[in-house]
Amino acid sequence: MNMRLIGTLVGATILITLASLWMGQQAYSWFPPEASAESKLIDDLFSFLTALGTFIFLGVTGMLAYSVLFYRAGRYDYSDGPPIEGNVTLEIVWTAIPLALVIWIAAYSYQVYEQMDVRGPMELVHLHMPETMEAAYAEPMEMASLPSAKIAVQAKQWAWIFHYPSENGEDITSTELHLPVDHRIKLALTSDDVLHGFYVPAFRLKQDIIPNKTIDFEFTPTRIGTYRLRDSQYSGTYFAAMQADVVVESPADYQSWLADAAGRVPSPAYNRASSEYNRAAEQTVVRGWETVPPASPPVVNYAPKQAPASPPA
Amino acid sequence: MANISVEELSGNRAQPYPGAPDNWKRFFTFSTDHKVIGIQYIVTSFVFFLIGGLFAMIIRGELITPEANLVDRTIYNAMFTMHGSVMLFLWSFPVLVGLANYLVPLMIGARDMAFPRLNAAAFWMVPVVGLLMMSSFFVPGGPSQSGWWAYPPVSLQNPTGNLINGQVLWLLAVAISGVSSIMGAVNFVTTIFKMRAPGMTFFRMPAFVWTVLAAQLIQLFGLPALTAGAVMLLLDIVAGTSFFRPENGGNPILYQHFFWFYSHPAVYVLALPVFGIFSEIFPVYARKPLFGYRVVAVSSLIITGLSAIVWVHHMYASGTPGWMRMLFMFTTMSISVPTGIKIFAWTATVFRGKLRLDTPMLFALAGVVNFVFAGITGIMLGSVPVDIHVNNTYFVVGHFHYVVYGTVVFGIYAALYHWFPKMTGRMYYEGLGKVHFWLTWLGTTLNFLPMHPVGLMGMPRRVASYDPEFAFWNVLASLGGFLLGLSTLPFILNMVSSWIQGEKAGNNPWRAIGLEWLISSPPPVENFEQLPIVIAEPYGYGKDEPLVSNLAELSESPG
Amino acid sequence: MTSEASIANQVESSIVEEHNEEANSKFGFWVFLLSESVIFLSFFAGYIVYKTSSTDWLPPGVEGLDTHDPAINTVVLISSSFVIYVAERFLHDKKLWGFRVFLLTTLLMGSYFLYGQAVEWQGLEFGLTSGLYGATFYLLTGFHGLHVLTGVLLQTIMFFRSFIPGNYDKSSFGIDATSLFWHFVDVIWIILYGLIYVWQ
Numbered sequence A: 001m002n003m004r005l006i007g008t009l010v011g012a013t014i015l016i017t018l019a020s021l022w023m024g025q026q027a028y029s030w031f032p033p034e035a036s037a038e039s040k041l042i043d044d045l046f047s048f049l050t051a052l053g054t055f056i057f058l059g060v061t062g063m064l065a066y067s068v069l070f071y072r073a074g075r076y077d078y079s080d081g082p083p084i085e086g087n088v089t090l091e092i093v094w095t096a097i098p099l100a101l102v103i104w105i106a107a108y109s110y111q112v113y114e115q116m117d118v119r120g121p122m123e124l125v126h127l128h129m130p131e132t133m134e135a136a137y138a139e140p141m142e143m144a145s146l147p148s149a150k151i152a153v154q155a156k157q158w159a160w161i162f163h164y165p166s167e168n169g170e171d172i173t174s175t176e177l178h179l180p181v182d183h184r185i186k187l188a189l190t191s192d193d194v195l196h197g198f199y200v201p202a203f204r205l206k207q208d209i210i211p212n213k214t215i216d217f218e219f220t221p222t223r224i225g226t227y228r229l230r231d232s233q234y235s236g237t238y239f240a241a242m243q244a245d246v247v248v249e250s251p252a253d254y255q256s257w258l259a260d261a262a263g264r265v266p267s268p269a270y271n272r273a274s275s276e277y278n279r280a281a282e283q284t285v286v287r288g289w290e291t292v293p294p295a296s297p298p299v300v301n302y303a304p305k306q307a308p309a310s311p312p313a
Numbered sequence B: 001m002a003n004i005s006v007e008e009l010s011g012n013r014a015q016p017y018p019g020a021p022d023n024w025k026r027f028f029t030f031s032t033d034h035k036v037i038g039i040q041y042i043v044t045s046f047v048f049f050l051i052g053g054l055f056a057m058i059i060r061g062e063l064i065t066p067e068a069n070l071v072d073r074t075i076y077n078a079m080f081t082m083h084g085s086v087m088l089f090l091w092s093f094p095v096l097v098g099l100a101n102y103l104v105p106l107m108i109g110a111r112d113m114a115f116p117r118l119n120a121a122a123f124w125m126v127p128v129v130g131l132l133m134m135s136s137f138f139v140p141g142g143p144s145q146s147g148w149w150a151y152p153p154v155s156l157q158n159p160t161g162n163l164i165n166g167q168v169l170w171l172l173a174v175a176i177s178g179v180s181s182i183m184g185a186v187n188f189v190t191t192i193f194k195m196r197a198p199g200m201t202f203f204r205m206p207a208f209v210w211t212v213l214a215a216q217l218i219q220l221f222g223l224p225a226l227t228a229g230a231v232m233l234l235l236d237i238v239a240g241t242s243f244f245r246p247e248n249g250g251n252p253i254l255y256q257h258f259f260w261f262y263s264h265p266a267v268y269v270l271a272l273p274v275f276g277i278f279s280e281i282f283p284v285y286a287r288k289p290l291f292g293y294r295v296v297a298v299s300s301l302i303i304t305g306l307s308a309i310v311w312v313h314h315m316y317a318s319g320t321p322g323w324m325r326m327l328f329m330f331t332t333m334s335i336s337v338p339t340g341i342k343i344f345a346w347t348a349t350v351f352r353g354k355l356r357l358d359t360p361m362l363f364a365l366a367g368v369v370n371f372v373f374a375g376i377t378g379i380m381l382g383s384v385p386v387d388i389h390v391n392n393t394y395f396v397v398g399h400f401h402y403v404v405y406g407t408v409v410f411g412i413y414a415a416l417y418h419w420f421p422k423m424t425g426r427m428y429y430e431g432l433g434k435v436h437f438w439l440t441w442l443g444t445t446l447n448f449l450p451m452h453p454v455g456l457m458g459m460p461r462r463v464a465s466y467d468p469e470f471a472f473w474n475v476l477a478s479l480g481g482f483l484l485g486l487s488t489l490p491f492i493l494n495m496v497s498s499w500i501q502g503e504k505a506g507n508n509p510w511r512a513i514g515l516e517w518l519i520s521s522p523p524p525v526e527n528f529e530q531l532p533i534v535i536a537e538p539y540g541y542g543k544d545e546p547l548v549s550n551l552a553e554l555s556e557s558p559g
Numbered sequence C: 001m002t003s004e005a006s007i008a009n010q011v012e013s014s015i016v017e018e019h020n021e022e023a024n025s026k027f028g029f030w031v032f033l034l035s036e037s038v039i040f041l042s043f044f045a046g047y048i049v050y051k052t053s054s055t056d057w058l059p060p061g062v063e064g065l066d067t068h069d070p071a072i073n074t075v076v077l078i079s080s081s082f083v084i085y086v087a088e089r090f091l092h093d094k095k096l097w098g099f100r101v102f103l104l105t106t107l108l109m110g111s112y113f114l115y116g117q118a119v120e121w122q123g124l125e126f127g128l129t130s131g132l133y134g135a136t137f138y139l140l141t142g143f144h145g146l147h148v149l150t151g152v153l154l155q156t157i158m159f160f161r162s163f164i165p166g167n168y169d170k171s172s173f174g175i176d177a178t179s180l181f182w183h184f185v186d187v188i189w190i191i192l193y194g195l196i197y198v199w200q
């Protein structure tokens, strides 16, 4: 009897382990393509958590299912089960194991976070004078090896504007974020009005943007392609429409894009929020409530005239 | 002296049994009977559950297609704001307070709560909160559209320029709800500390009472922080201060700290009593004592303690420095230890018992399974690198609906079925109960499981429109949502018709152990003829020991 | 089996209902005050964050706060805590007139504090909307002031109630709570004074 129980348990554990490992592998397929160095780290971590989570989930539900399937009371059986009130050893074990697991998960996550080194905001309590853009671009001519120069990301209700420093001190602006592949990218995130969130699912990276504060953000794109940038921190009426394309290209393409953009005369770019807002005002369909009006379409050097077109993930 | 009052009471038996259908008018009075108030809470909040659910139906209707084509964006934004607010402040909190109100005095052998009038006053604030929230639909500019977090600066933007606007009404409603909850919490804590029957030591209290205590302690330390944040936000809107206005040097992140210092622990205000419900139900339907009762009881207080030091996990991607992210990652994950203790204890309680799969048991079992799933996604969210990707996506929405619906609402349903015979004296229809369970289970899975993959793909929450690549999962979720809407119908039908004409249930249809099952159904106004003298721990299944030493004196007419 | 005697004991003690009710109210009031103190703690925390993180804390043209008059106010408020304690002792000894005199003194001292606060507010060259400095100052002193006002009103009620014959025979909960509340208001003020006036 007891041998059989142990045999069943061992068998079940092996099965559950295999299922968990399989789920861990599946986890990779749930994500958009891995387009940054960081995404690889995060996907590995998530796969590990999925495998561990599957194991815990199947373990607990398996035990419950076992009782539900094999220990139902008969229709007229009004007797009670065995009056077992507890078991100290067992209770210590199931406190210690989760504790060990937690330390393991947290340590692994910590390590991944260290490797990502995305910077992000510093202490809440020592807000500096807002670091002005000029100050950040004081060193001239960093442009040639651009990856080390900061690209300023300006978020507002409801548009993204990207500022690239240039030789003549005047920013080259765009509503599309172009990045050279395999270079460490340094962004300076700012907001004109409310909280926004810089989020590129293919990079697995996200950072809230806080008005009156400049947040440094770093990462390394590793895959050429076009990806979607979404606002991730709810920012009011047209929040959902605040999207842009992120174009990761070879450094050569990047340089020529930048040169091309620098030569263009600024013009208004496509802006979904403001076009929707204006159309809504013309139409007589039932409107919603009054809203904060969107800013007029940003006037930038590189001004795409159509909606972001990054392919599905 | 006691004898006289018995005579008087039996003379007055026109209204002795709160809960009996012939007496429904009582529920519209300022009654101070905790049982009446309990049912008042439950029924009122259920109405708001339907209203909050209706908003969810509109949300799911909008999201069944990628374009924002069903309602205007402002309306969509108002919908999720009010959906979240109603579901939390007007459904989950009050319904659990209602259950606790009904059960705690009975379970600890008291005649009422410590402060019956305060109790009634706290209840009557709930409809006021509801009216305020609903009235915001009729002011210019419409209801609050800043999400249930009301993060500034969005919540400070006031496009109509009116002083009375949706956001202000929302803040007032939340403040009143806070006052009501504090009153309730003072009452519960005092009742549990001071009103226990003779012999009812702390380690003889049912686990549900422990969890109510743990949850109400959270209200006491947490709500004031939210109140502080709300007062400052209100001043910013109406009095021109700049606490959270960045353009004048204000600090919007500070608001987030105030908000989550309460609103994270608040999720355990919901979860803890539901853990208590599970701990009550498994022993009854598995006919075994609650495994490791004392540890399960104490783990609730550990959760209370830990819940106060994890709030920043809602702000990993916000203006949070790296060291803070790491620190709160460790504390957040440590919550799985006391929670795991409970999960394993329930599993061991059910293990090789004599299971009876009545509706309450089905809901409880499925609730635990859903909770393990949600807990695991919770741990994933707790891991900073993962959260940096999935924060503010549908992965989070999936996580928390698995808890707030899959666990909390399941637990509430389990409790309502389990104690329905006690509250009304009548039995519900088991068949309808099972139909309700399966519809709810299917709807929950179909609705909330797809939110996880679509979140991992990068679909943000709080969007009225989304990219076509997310459509497949959203169609599934919407169908599941509508199924959930439908699933409430058999429940309502069951409750109403059983209350009116269900079979008489008797005092203890489940053969459960507990003070509340020793008295008549529904219990008389004074609960116990004579206060019970408790001589055993709860959950003595399979042990054949008496729970009280004065069984015969508890109620005047046993049977 | 548990000892029958101890149970019998407990039964009896629980039958003494009136005794219990007062104990309940006291317990409940303590719980409430502990909870209430968290609001103040939150405001204090906010104040500290603002003060340490703001780049221009004082509004233009504002030097800081004068500490002389508020110090007098502080002394008055704090000593009133002792006065109300004496009043309580008198009540305990059933000396109603002594009780009334000292309660009235407390009440007047509290009112003086409010008056002093009003005078101070009048004389300040910054307002609620003068940056974070003004906002936090008025928020903290105003919220505390509301509590002082509540305390004074409670004392007034207790004062008049003392003329109802036999009012305090059954239970002195009303005055116990008023007094406890008053001590609470005092303790809060001490912290507040330290934060706002001493730490400039």
Ligand code: HEA
Pocket: A056, A060, A097, A098, A099, A101, A102, B267, B268, B270, B271, B313, B314, B332, B333, B335, B336, B337, B339, B340, B341, B343, B371, B372, B374, B375, B376, B377, B378, B379, B381, B382, B383, B387, B390, B391, B392, B396, B399, B400, B403, B404, B408
């Ligand atoms: C009742 C409600 C409830 C409950 C109980 C929980 C439980 C948990 N939640 Fe959840 N949560 C919410 C309701 C709830 N949550 C809500 C409403 C939100 C979103 C609010 C909003 O943004 O609008 C949210 C959001 C939320 C976030 C923020 C995500 C984001 O916005 O980016 C995080 C991050 O850490 C998180 C984590 C957790 C964790 C770690 C638990 C833990 O308590 C889970 C512990 C349980 C287990 C782990 C399972 C059982 C344990 C075992 C079987 C032992 C072995 C297990 C291991 C060793 C892992 N939750």
Ligand code: HEA
Pocket: B049, B050, B051, B052, B053, B054, B056, B057, B059, B060, B080, B081, B083, B084, B085, B087, B088, B091, B092, B146, B147, B148, B149, B397, B401, B404, B405, B408, B409, B447, B461, B462, B463, B464, B477, B481, B484, B485, B486, B488
């Ligand atoms: C206890 C809490 C609770 C509960 C029970 C629910 C229940 C449901 N929620 Fe939840 N939800 C939240 C709490 C809750 N929610 C919170 C806190 C948020 C975050 C808000 C924010 O971001 O600020 C949220 C957000 C949220 C979103 C995300 C919106 C967005 O980010 O854009 C979605 C999307 O699908 C959703 C769906 C649902 C659905 C389909 C249900 C279903 O379970 C509902 C089932 C429906 C019913 C049970 C009622 C059926 C009624 C009828 C059929 C009509 C009859 C009624 C009348 C005539 C009055 N909810």
Ligand code: CUA
Pocket: A122, A123, A126, A127, A128
């Ligand atoms: Cu902190 Cu720069």
Ligand SMILES: [Cu+2]
Pocket: B263, B264, B265, B267, B311, B313, B314
């Ligand atoms: Cu949380």
